[in-house]
Amino acid sequence: MSVLELDRLCRETLRDHAFRKAMQTDPAAAIARYRLTEDEKRALLAGDVVTLHRMGVNDFLMGYLARFSICGLNIQTYSERIISAGPGGGH
């Protein structure tokens, strides 16, 4: 598990505008610089925030993916998905 790497990646979408752009246009290439497991890459690229949440990724940081429309997410799809994790569905 590389939860710290995922948390870092999410935060960089706020701080590094070139990385944000890369995540919006070619996320599979953009995430190469992060040391992620195959499961983590798959969940991230699918915008599967429920799985990421259950892996322990910080919700607040994960929200940047929705805010900046990354990996198919926006506020609507993000909220639909994360709500399905349920109040006891995470960490």
Add this chain to the structure above:
Amino acid sequence: MAHIVAAYGLPHTPFFPSKVEEEGPSSPTGVMFGKARDSLAAAKPDVILIFDTDHYNTFFFDNFPILAIGIDEGFRGPNDEPRGGMPVYDVPSMPRLAEAIRDEGVRSGFDIATLRDFSCDHSVMVPLHFVNPGMKWPVIPFFISGHVPPLPPARRCFELGRQIRRTLEAYPEDLRVAIIGTGSFSLEVFGPRIRLGFTDGVPDPEWVHEVCRYLAAGDTEGLIAAATEDRMHAAGNVGGELLNWIAMLAFTDNRKPDFLDKQMENGHAYAGWRL
């Protein structure tokens, strides 16, 4: 000695500056911040001490203190991409006083990390934007970890406030000090308890009412007893921001607030005490 002249509890919702810019100062949010701004101006402070929880911008998980203080001539913010309605400010500070707070705190058993050459996010800058126009008064930020388990106990945060108060009251300069604690009581941000189509939600409105009952009654002991870690997390993933209010309450001597306004749609409140 320094004198505590006022204390405030305030929210820091990131889009409030743009909201009030659009809706005007007579909008509910504009009016509620306006009460604190007018009260603070009348208190004529020389310096503001603000208790705050950083949102992973000043700190990150690779270096994550439970308690920390900013000690420098000044700082910048917000450092997390403003949502409109406010510029990036340069805020003056008061490093010698901040150093005294750190030194006496550590010697009294509070392990306070030191920040130098730092910036702050919206959680410090939004309340300052509304109550410290032009950033004319110096500000000392004090950070309390209030989001990620394990949280420091409410009792410990109150005792921290008392310790800082002792330092201020023994400080050799004649200064007028205002205290701010900032944060929500019940709020979930980007977690499973948000509202559909929104970035946040208020999972536990009853807790907001309960916290406000303690505040209105000046019952700080009751609030500390009720504010267990489980209770705060149950109120939302930023529910621990209440700890910033509890540290601030160490300066109010259990007095009833001069004003207390709930904003239920955001799970928070505005309160003020002239002291």
